[in-house]
Amino acid sequence: MIDEVRAALLEWYARHGRDLPWRRTRDPYAILVSEVMLQQTQVERVRPKWEEFLEAFPTLRDLAAAPLAEVIRRWAPLGYNQRAVRLHRLAAHVVERLDGELPREPSELRRLPGLGEYTANAVACFAFERPVAVVDTNVERVIGRVFADRIGAGHGVRALALEVLPAGRAYDWNQALMDLGATVCIARSPRCLLCPLQPMCVGQPARSDGLLRAAESRQEYRATPRFEETDRYYRGRIVDAARALSAGEWLALDQLMEAVGLREDSGRFERLVSGLERDGLVFVDEVGRRLRLP
Numbered sequence: 001m002i003d004e005v006r007a008a009l010l011e012w013y014a015r016h017g018r019d020l021p022w023r024r025t026r027d028p029y030a031i032l033v034s035e036v037m038l039q040q041t042q043v044e045r046v047r048p049k050w051e052e053f054l055e056a057f058p059t060l061r062d063l064a065a066a067p068l069a070e071v072i073r074r075w076a077p078l079g080y081n082q083r084a085v086r087l088h089r090l091a092a093h094v095v096e097r098l099d100g101e102l103p104r105e106p107s108e109l110r111r112l113p114g115l116g117e118y119t120a121n122a123v124a125c126f127a128f129e130r131p132v133a134v135v136d137t138n139v140e141r142v143i144g145r146v147f148a149d150r151i152g153a154g155h156g157v158r159a160l161a162l163e164v165l166p167a168g169r170a171y172d173w174n175q176a177l178m179d180l181g182a183t184v185c186i187a188r189s190p191r192c193l194l195c196p197l198q199p200m201c202v203g204q205p206a207r208s209d210g211l212l213r214a215a216e217s218r219q220e221y222r223a224t225p226r227f228e229e230t231d232r233y234y235r236g237r238i239v240d241a242a243r244a245l246s247a248g249e250w251l252a253l254d255q256l257m258e259a260v261g262l263r264e265d266s267g268r269f270e271r272l273v274s275g276l277e278r279d280g281l282v283f284v285d286e287v288g289r290r291l292r293l294p
Ligand code: ADE
Pocket: 020, 022, 035, 038, 039, 043, 136, 175, 178, 179
């Protein structure tokens, strides 16, 4: 059964895999940038930004040497701006300690500051063709459905993802799982009729009696709050305002609080600003009650 799934998915990917620019390079730095961007941002928004970012900072050394404020500026409009700070720190670390070379092994990549398991595995596989499972939420969902009967206590999706990895084909296999998860085996209303794995899939949420769907809905598809009410929304607005400053300029905190619409909730505003400062995204002058990019 596993062999059939492997063959069907790889064949589907050869025909229907998306032509994405980061699949045309094996430059570990370029792949790292793409994976950090793709973690929280959709493919179509990442595509142009990835190219722009690499034009601005073509190598890991260029990124490490750039002022942090410029990196934060060039991260717009992707959001989750802390990723820009982490990437910059990581680049500096690799230049200082590793002579500018990203390591090839997932365990070594994992030891770099700010690199989680997902990104470490993605770089190891997509740049160095290491045989590792690259499991993001899409891949987790696909594997969880196709092999729903094999997952149980003590045997999670991650262990299974590693077990089903086809020898010598980790790159295509992992990219294929991502494409299937993004275009066919989507969270709500999966397109099972178009799925190459449909004959072998145990889950088939589109046809099942609803058991699997009920189980999934508890974890994954909970109602989310309106974006405009979230901390992330306000954090983004504050960083956007700081980005718009020119060099040497400051932004008064009171004016900023008003501008982002938090005049009625100054406690929350102060907490958000402190959080951004802790994350290295803004520099706050406490005495002058003003801020700018770091
Ligand atoms: N999401 C995360 N990594 C990706 C990749 N390499 N291709 C497409 N979508 C992704």
